Amino acid sequence: MMEKPYDILIKTRLGFEKIVANRVREIDGEAIVIPSPKGFKGLVLVKAGSMDPYDLVRRILDEVVEADKVIPIDSVVEARLDAMAEEVARLARERIGSNESFAVRTTRRGRHSFTSIDVNVVVGDAVRKATGASVNLRYPDKIVLVEIIADKALLSIQPGSIEWHKMSPEKKDLRRLFSRITVVQMPYLGPRESIIAMGKRIGREVQNFEVRELVIAPIGLVDAVQLKLFIDSVLEGIESRYEVQKKSYPHKPHKVPVYVMDLHQFVRERGDEVLIVFEPEGRYIGELVDELYDKVLKTRKRVNLLFGSREGIPLGVYRYADLVVDIAPGITLSTDYAAAAGLIALATVLYNRL
Numbered sequence: 248m249m250e251k252p253y254d255i256l257i258k259t260r261l262g263f264e265k266i267v268a269n270r271v272r273e274i275d276g277e278a279i280v281i282p283s284p285k286g287f288k289g290l291v292l293v294k295a296g297s298m299d300p301y302d303l304v305r306r307i308l309d310e311v312v313e314a315d316k317v318i319p320i321d322s323v324v325e326a327r328l329d330a331m332a333e334e335v336a337r338l339a340r341e342r343i344g345s346n347e348s349f350a351v352r353t354t355r356r357g358r359h360s361f362t363s364i365d366v367n368v369v370v371g372d373a374v375r376k377a378t379g380a381s382v383n384l385r386y387p388d389k390i391v392l393v394e395i396i397a398d399k400a401l402l403s404i405q406p407g408s409i410e411w412h413k414m415s416p417e418k419k420d421l422r423r424l425f426s427r428i429t430v431v432q433m434p435y436l437g438p439r440e441s442i443i444a445m446g447k448r449i450g451r452e453v454q455n456f457e458v459r460e461l462v463i464a465p466i467g468l469v470d471a472v473q474l475k476l477f478i479d480s481v482l483e484g485i486e487s488r489y490e491v492q493k494k495s496y497p498h499k500p501h502k503v504p505v506y507v508m509d510l511h512q513f514v515r516e517r518g519d520e521v522l523i524v525f526e527p528e529g530r531y532i533g534e535l536v537d538e539l540y541d542k543v544l545k546t547r548k549r550v551n552l553l554f555g556s557r558e559g560i561p562l563g564v565y566r567y568a569d570l571v572v573d574i575a576p577g578i579t580l581s582t583d584y585a586a587a588a589g590l591i592a593l594a595t596v597l598y599n600r601l
Contacts, residue, residue, distance in 0.1 A: 251320065251322060251323050252294065252323060253281075253292045253293060253294050253320050253323065253401065254293060254294055254295045254300035254303070254319065254320055255292070255293040255295070255300065255303065255304055255307070255317060255318065255319060255320060256290065256291075256292060256293075256317075256318040256320055256394055256401055256403075257271070257290070257291040257292075257293065257307065257311075257314045257316070257317050257318070258289055258290060258314075258315050258316040258318070259289055259290075259291065259313050259314055259315050260289065260313070260315065261288045261289050262288075263313045264282035264283045264288065264289065264290065264291055265282050266313055267282070267291045267311060267313050267314055268280045268281075268282040268291050270307075270310070270311045270313065270314075271291070271293055271303075271307060271311065274298070274303065274306045274307065274310060274311075275295060275296050275297060275298045275303055275306075276296065276297070277296025277297045278293055278294060278295055278296040278297075278298070278303070279293070279294040279296065280292070280293050280294075281293075284396055285356075285357075285396060285397045287356045287357075287396060287397075290396070291314075292396075300319065301319060304317055304319050318392060318394065318401075318403050318405070319403060319405075320401050320402070320403055321338055321402055321403050321404060322334050322338060322401075322402045323399055323400065323401055323402070324399075324400050324402065325398065325399065325400070326357075326359060326395050326397070326398050326399055326400045328361055328365065328366065328369045330400070331366060331369070331370055331393060331400050331402070332369050332370050332372075332373035333373070334402060335370050335373055335374060335391055335393070335402055335404075336373040336374060336376070336377035337377075338402065338404055339373075339374045339377050339378050339380075339391070339404065340377050340378060342389065342404040343374065343378045343380050343388075343389045343404065344378070344380065345378055345379035345380055346380075347378075347380050347381075347388040347389055348380060348381045348382065348383035348386075348387045348388045348389070348407075349371075349374055349378075349380050349381075349382065349383070349387045349388065349389045349390065349391060350371075350382065350383060350384045350385075350387040350389075350390055350391070350407075351366070351367045351370050351371045351374070351390075351391045351393065352367075352390055352391070352392050352393070353366040353367050353370070353393040353394075353395065354393070354394050354395065355395040356395060356396050356397065357395065357396065357397040357398070359395070366393055366395070367393075370391060370393060371391075374391060385412075386407060386412075386415070386416060387407040388406070388407050389404055389405070389406060389407060390404070390405050390406070390407055390409065390410065391403075391404055392404070392405060419598065419601045421594050421598075421601075422457060423601070424543075424544075424593075424594060424597065424601065425456045425457055425458050425459075425590065425594075426457065426458070426459055426501065427459060427543075427549065427550055428458045428459055428550050428551075428552060428590070429458065429459050429460050429461075429462060429549060429550065429551045429552070430453050430458050430460075430461050430462070430552055430554065430586050430590075431462045431464050431510070431513060431551055431552065431553045431554065432449060432453075432461060432462070432463055432464065432554050432556070432586060433463075433464055433465065433466065433510065433554065433555050433556040433558070433559075433560070434463050434464075434465050434469070434473075434474055434477045434478075434556060435449075435477060435556045435557065435582045435583075436469060436470060436473040436474065436477065436556070436557070437473070437557065439476065442473060442476045442477050442480060443476065443480045444480075444583070445477070445480070445582055445583045446476070446477045446478070446479070446480025446481045446483070446484060447480045447481070447483055447484035447487075448484060448583035448584070449481055449484060449582070449583055449586060450480065450481040450482060450483060450484020450485040450486075450487075450488070451484040451485070451487060451488040452484075452583070452584070452586055452587040453485065453503050453586060454484070454485040454488040454489050454492070454500075454502070454503050455488055455587070456587070456590050457492075457500055457501045457503065458503055458590070459503075459549070460503060460504050460505070460506060461481070461485075461503050461504070461505045461506070462505075462506045462507070462508055462513060462551075463477070463478060463481065463505065463506070463507045463508075464507075464508055464509065464510035464513050464553075465507075465509060465510065466509065466510050466511070466558075466561065467509070478505070478507065481505060482505060485502070485503055485505070489502050510553075510560075510561070510564070511561075511563075511564075514564055514567050517549070517551055518567060519548075520548045520549045520550070520551055521542050521543065521546055521548050521549065521550045521551060521569050522551050522553065522564075522567060522568045522569055523539075523542065523543075523550065523551065523552050523553065523568060523569060523570045523571075523572060524553045524560050524564060524565060524568040524570070524571045524572065525552060525553065525554050525555075525560075525571075525572050525573075525574065525585065525589045526555060526559055526560050526565075526571060526572075526573065527573050527576070527579065528562075528565070528571060528573070529570070529571030529572040529573040530570075530571070530572065530573060531572075531573055531574075531576055532572050532573065532574045532592050532593070532596055533596060535570060535572060535596075536596050536597070536600075538570055539570070539572075539593065539596060539597060540597060540600050542569050542570060543593070543597060544597060544600060544601070552586070552589055552590070552593075553568070554582075554585045554586050554589060555582075555585070556582045557582065572589075574588055574589055574592040575588070
């Protein structure tokens with residue numbers, strides 16, 4: 248182990264390095280602060296001056312909003328696998344209990360003869376042998392951070408709680424709810440540019456939630472050219488969002504199928520299923536939690552949510568609906584956001600009962 252040249256590593260957005268550095272100097276005027284060390288953007292290294300390093304960490308967390316991550320540095324060694332493994336094992340004996348779990352997170356900057364995965368494997372094995380602790384890559388009790396900057400490795404052992412998770416154990420996966428829901432959308436017909444914009448947005452939104460299916464439901468005689476344009480735009484919106492999901496999701500996304508059926512015939516065909524109309528004439532959704540729980544969560548039937556367009560759902564359909572729901576009393580939602588708003592509102596009021 249070499250003498251620790253730095254006490255803190257700060258990670259920030261690209262272009263904010265000097266701003267963060269100046270803010271740190273305002274807190275500790277005697278600190279040595281290096282923005283973009285060795286030319287690596289998004290980093291700021293700090294050697295505390297007159298302040299205790301851990302006090303400085305707390306002040307940065309409290310006062311420097313541009314600092315995305317503030318990492319206290321426990322040790323600095325040469326960026327070699329043997330040196331990193333040896334030093335982390337020493338730190339781990341003091342910081343990680345045999346009944347705890349851990350994970351190694353390595354970020355490597357510069358050229359090396361090893362990969363970040365190599366570091367994770369070698370360092371992780373050293374921690375396991377030194378402590379007897381188990382590995383938990385998703386929700387560890389402790390995190391071993393290995394921040395490599397060119398020829399130096401900055402080491403830190405932190406509580407697992409420092410990590411923000413998109414999907415932590417206490418969160419409930421809403422895909423189970425949305426996968427049972429059919430969105431029934433009256434088509435938006437009108438000026439060409441408006442049809443295209445509305446159709447694409449609606450397509451992206453239903454794909455965003457990965458609902459079971461989308462049924463485009465016109466009423467009676469409609470203009471074929473306008474309806475085709477709307478359908479094509481919806482399909483384009485679904486496809487564009489689906490391509491993004493395929494690249495970014497850890498699971499294979501469900502591509503929403505699209506069907507077309509006259510609204511009145513749809514209501515007749517699915518009269519024995521759950522039909523919920525979203526219109527301003529309905530009761531406020533916050534007053535319908537018990538009814539929605541019974542109709543949406545307790546049933547084995549398919550759940551159909553009906554959304555209007557410029558005209559709204561015909562009043563005659565209300566008689567066949569299990570519920571007529573208003574999600575924003577006093578506010579008229581635009582056609583392109585109505586389904587998304589309805590799905591979010593439904594998930595919000597039912598979340599604690601999932």
